Amino acid sequence: MNVNLYGTQGKWVMVDLGLTFADPTYPGIDLILPDLDFIERNREDLLGIVLTHGHEDHIGAIPYLAADLGVPLYATPFTAGLIRGKLEEEGITDQVELIEIERDSSFQLGPFGFTYVPLAHSIPEGNALLIETPYGRIFHTGDWKLDDEPVVGNASTAAELEAIGDMGILALVGDSTNVFNEKASGSEAAVREGLDGVIKDVKGRVLVTTFASNAARLQTLGEVATDCGRQLCVAGRSLDRIIRVAKSAGYLLDFPPVVDFETAMKLPRNEVMIIATGGQGEARAALSRIAFDSHQIKLSEGDTVVFSSKQIPGNEVAIGRIQNMLATKGVIMVTDRQAHVHVSGHPGRPELELMYKWIRPEIILPVHGEMRHMAEQERFARSLGVPKGIVQGNGDLIRLAPGEPRKIGNERAGRLILDGDVILPADGSTMNERRRISNYGIISVTVALDNNNRQRGEAAIMLQGIPVEEDRDDFIDEARDAAADAVKGNRKDEAGLREAIRLAVRRAATNWTGKKPIVDVSIIRL
DSSP states (O other): OOEEEEEETTEEEEEEEOOEEOOTTSTTOOEEEEOOHHHHHTGGGEEEEEOOOOOHHHHTTHHHHHHHHTOOEEEOHHHHHHHHHHHHHHTOTTTSOEEEOOTTOEEEETTEEEEEEEOBOSSTTOEEEEEEETTEEEEEOOSOBOOSSOSSSOOOOHHHHHHHHHHOOSEEEEEOTTTTOSSOOOOHHHHHHHHHHHHTTOOSOEEEEOOTTOHHHHHHHHHHHHHTTOEEEEEOHHHHHHHHHHHHTTOSTTOOOBOOHHHHHHSOGGGEEEEESOTTOOTTSHHHHHHTTOSSSOOOTTOEEEEOSOOOTTOHHHHHHHHHHHHHTTOEEEOTTTSSOOOOSSOOHHHHHHHHHHHOOSEEEEESSOHHHHHHHHHHHHHTTOSEEOOOOTTEEEEOSSSSOEEEEEOOOOEEEEETTEEEETTSHHHHHHHHHHHHOEEEEEEEEOTTSOBOSOOEEEEESOTTGGGHHHHHHHHHHHHHHHHHTOOSOHHHHHHHHHHHHHHHHHHHHSOOOEEEEEEEEO
16 A cells, blocks of 8 residues: 655655555455545645556555545556546546656656656556655665566666666665565566466366456466467456556557457367456455356366465465365366466565665665565665665655654554445544444344333344344343333433443343343334
């Protein structure tokens, strides 16, 4: 969920505006957005939003937050194509100005100069930013890796990056994701060989799942299908969108023609290869639906599923659920632990070392990782001769120049949730109430009273999530009795009477279950 702010001479620019995906601690929520409280309070000084590349953790929050900021977006053609689709989907194209910047180009925003510096990544047009300011140059890497044989697009050479270093770089703000990896990330070209080796002798259908945004992998998979004499089928709307945008930006132009689901199912099993979304266990993605027989594509014993992606921490249970269902069908599975079917889009230690050597920054400022990754990158860079370093937490305000780099403040950097069509605080009352309902269940009590607070008829009791199961009727009877006893106290104050009923019914529930559910009481006057 990347959002970076750079400030100088009273003006600010934002680099990236991403989101992240919710975990089970946010029941009913799919998307988490950044809380932009600081820059929203200072929006008159915000000049624009510059996007490094098109992954969701860098552009995903744009449809929900950019219009309120009221500044232009700047992106290279492929990234702009993805953003344009998001704005159209939300119906806000006329509310957000999107400025397309040619690859390798420069532009000015107030006191900031920006130059896009192409670097390899797992999506077309991964870019670093060379940011010129009156106090020094910043090299903001974005997400990157080194790849001598990039499958899609071109990356800057060592000589070009050394030339940037020759200009003098105040700070390198850099990707920390794979800082603990002792080996380099590897080339995409080698993945083709690995996939060919896995797929060429398979007798049944082959399904390969990967990140939809990894256009380089899609190019590789198109070549693998041709190598293995298989026709290609694509399953997943996000894959369709990426392929369409990539072709419009000049990529994937030799991607093989694809067949529809019906044709794929009629082809001999050894003559079709399916590319599908859902390798991270997403319940509504194509792979999950295929595994649970709710998709037109069917897999059975002897077919093979290749997971051409890395398992993201936190997704183990969801992925395991799908793999178990595939195993039940007799489907063979291959992951990156068994064969060379994936390479990372982030730099390992050898690549980081080369980047420090080429750029030669005065300061290392790690980003894009957990605290342990960022702290390790700072140590690693310092051990290789970078003179200064500072580890920044979310919300930290760092002065890079003039003077020594140091923390000078901290601003709110919380989380928002997208709940349906409504954006709310992640730690607000709605989410807290939902967690309580999820953990404890809810009892609704409705009592009819006359004007003298005498009960008329039995209380109506409704249960949701209360663990009484076969004792449900007996418990409801006891809860009704508890409510009636509370009413007999003959309290004249309605608020006090409602509270007495709530406590009495909750006490009954605690005696039965050991839990303290939410009890909602309504009083009807007759």
